[in-house]
Amino acid sequence: MGFHVNESQFDAWLTEQQKTYDIYAPKCFAGGNTFSDVDCIRYGKVNSISKIVFDQKSEYSFKEVLTPISQTLFFFTEEQCKEADPPKKGAIIFLRSCDLHALKRLDDMYLHNGPADYYYKRIRDNIKIVLIGCKHSFESCFCVSMGTNISENYDMSINVADGVYELNCKDVTWNQFFLDLGASRHLVVPDQVHENKTVVKIPVNLTADVARSSMWEQYNKRCINCGRCNFVCPTCTCFTMQDLYYTENAKVGERRRVWASCMVDGFTDVAGGGSYRKKNGERMRFKVLHKVLDYKQRNGYHMCVGCGRCDDICPEYISFSHCVNKLGDAMKEVTK
Amino acid sequence: MVRNDYIPFSSEILEVIKHTDIEYTFRMAFRGDVKPGQFFEVSIPKYGEAPISVSGIGDGFVDLTIRRVGKVTNEVFEHYVGDRLLMRGPYGNGFDLENYKGKELIIIAGGTGVSPVRGVISYFAEHADERKDMTLIAGFKSVKDLLFKDDFPYWREKMNVILTLDSGEETTEHKIGLVTKYIPDLKLQDVSKAVAIVVGPPAMMRFSVKGLLERGFREENIWISHERKMCCGLGKCGHCKVNDTYICLDGPVFNYTKGKTLID
Numbered sequence: 001m002g003f004h005v006n007e008s009q010f011d012a013w014l015t016e017q018q019k020t021y022d023i024y025a026p027k028c029f030a031g032g033n034t035f036s037d038v039d040c041i042r043y044g045k046v047n048s049i050s051k052i053v054f055d056q057k058s059e060y061s062f063k064e065v066l067t068p069i070s071q072t073l074f075f076f077t078e079e080q081c082k083e084a085d086p087p088k089k090g091a092i093i094f095l096r097s098c099d100l101h102a103l104k105r106l107d108d109m110y111l112h113n114g115p116a117d118y119y120y121k122r123i124r125d126n127i128k129i130v131l132i133g134c135k136h137s138f139e140s141c142f143c144v145s146m147g148t149n150i151s152e153n154y155d156m157s158i159n160v161a162d163g164v165y166e167l168n169c170k171d172v173t174w175n176q177f178f179l180d181l182g183a184s185r186h187l188v189v190p191d192q193v194h195e196n197k198t199v200v201k202i203p204v205n206l207t208a209d210v211a212r213s214s215m216w217e218q219y220n221k222r223c224i225n226c227g228r229c230n231f232v233c234p235t236c237t238c239f240t241m242q243d244l245y246y247t248e249n250a251k252v253g254e255r256r257r258v259w260a261s262c263m264v265d266g267f268t269d270v271a272g273g274g275s276y277r278k279k280n281g282e283r284m285r286f287k288v289l290h291k292v293l294d295y296k297q298r299n300g301y302h303m304c305v306g307c308g309r310c311d312d313i314c315p316e317y318i319s320f321s322h323c324v325n326k327l328g329d330a331m332k333e334v335t336k
Numbered sequence: 337m338v339r340n341d342y343i344p345f346s347s348e349i350l351e352v353i354k355h356t357d358i359e360y361t362f363r364m365a366f367r368g369d370v371k372p373g374q375f376f377e378v379s380i381p382k383y384g385e386a387p388i389s390v391s392g393i394g395d396g397f398v399d400l401t402i403r404r405v406g407k408v409t410n411e412v413f414e415h416y417v418g419d420r421l422l423m424r425g426p427y428g429n430g431f432d433l434e435n436y437k438g439k440e441l442i443i444i445a446g447g448t449g450v451s452p453v454r455g456v457i458s459y460f461a462e463h464a465d466e467r468k469d470m471t472l473i474a475g476f477k478s479v480k481d482l483l484f485k486d487d488f489p490y491w492r493e494k495m496n497v498i499l500t501l502d503s504g505e506e507t508t509e510h511k512i513g514l515v516t517k518y519i520p521d522l523k524l525q526d527v528s529k530a531v532a533i534v535v536g537p538p539a540m541m542r543f544s545v546k547g548l549l550e551r552g553f554r555e556e557n558i559w560i561s562h563e564r565k566m567c568c569g570l571g572k573c574g575h576c577k578v579n580d581t582y583i584c585l586d587g588p589v590f591n592y593t594k595g596k597t598l599i600d
Binding site: 073074083268282 | 338339340341342343344379381382383384385386403405406409422537538563564565567568570571572573574575577579580582584585597599600
């Protein structure tokens, strides 16, 4: 059902939902950017629609709701391992179409690549999605190139218009809530982008042979292997296991998994000092080909969703989309 | 309900076999299906987890041959018989013995690379009737780096064994030289049907496979096992991914036709 609601009506719905859900949405963290006196837009809990940032792209994605940056798996005591409790509430996540496509990638990694992940699934089973309509594309977005600009699998969508929020609701209990509230009914279609300024072309003849191209060498120096591109990416899922002990009692502690980056030193270290992909250019190649080649070979569709966050965050102004657009020439170079 | 695969079980150390100053085999209590070439995540609270391949399988136990080279393995060495370690697994595909049955078999292993194939060697030592001629080329850096010393006399009775060291003095027990040196002189009845397993450091595997191919081995008759940093063993953490392949799920044992395509 479609509705037009005002701020107080929407907040009434949020208040009702907060009994059973935490509400996660892009919000402004004043002064939270890596640059001084600059705000950071990232995900956090909200209790009012006025706190949700609709007019900017979040620098970090929604993924930390499902795969926390640092997630305690279990606690050690001297005699046993005790599983960490799940979040007390489910989650309603506000996200854009590209991110909703990213959720499919998270699902395929955590639920279908090997055995289903216990910790992911117990959060995943209790989330609902509110799709934020995109009236226009942001500078670095290339969702249209990646085919992620349209989504259907949401529980509700929201368009922000002048003084009114346009909702397309698929959840029957939510529909009833808005009807009871006296919200006016309208036909609503989520805002969609059909054109981006940034266009990306993945060569159809792309193979792993492109690893031999000289194009990767430029990243040896340009890239500083900080890993920010991985951390902002809504589809990057790597983690490292980490043990932690409490200073008050060294016999008690916990095992966590924390986000890891294939760009950062130590990612491939094996016992005795061996490691793979020592050069930053090799790491760039590994990451880029995962996003636009080998993930598809394994799963049947590309990993990259074209959100452009990696281009926005890179402190060295390395552009992933430019890199992908160089792959055609690189293939010519290696197949000469 | 999905199983929680991250919670380890506690296993008692039944025996400790010392090979070198830094390499011991820990015989761990374990009941369940396990194959040579598979691995366990071994952990000690506070120090973390490390993937360790199975170097022996027996009734009620698995052997884990561990080299003391890191944070976790250093701490493992502080434990002894009767102590307990945390484990989860086994993970990975392991060696499928059916691939080698009824065939001429060459196994080339270097250093700790002997661990994952030790189960295969032992099986075909005990079941010599299940294969044709068998040769083991095992290489170590020096005499003090020798692993599984106690196995070699028995293996020598059952198969052709070439034990070689990178450096030192030649004796009746061992030769001097890299494992690749012995590939050209391998006596083979029918190279087109012979099968081979190669496990060891990346360079050693590369050159050994090259030597086998030059002898006329078919690519599809060669198997290799990869070592990577496997943090989860469950296809999630991403550390062991190479191209579209997860070493922990799809490997660590690969037929060479697949293994050769893996570019780090």
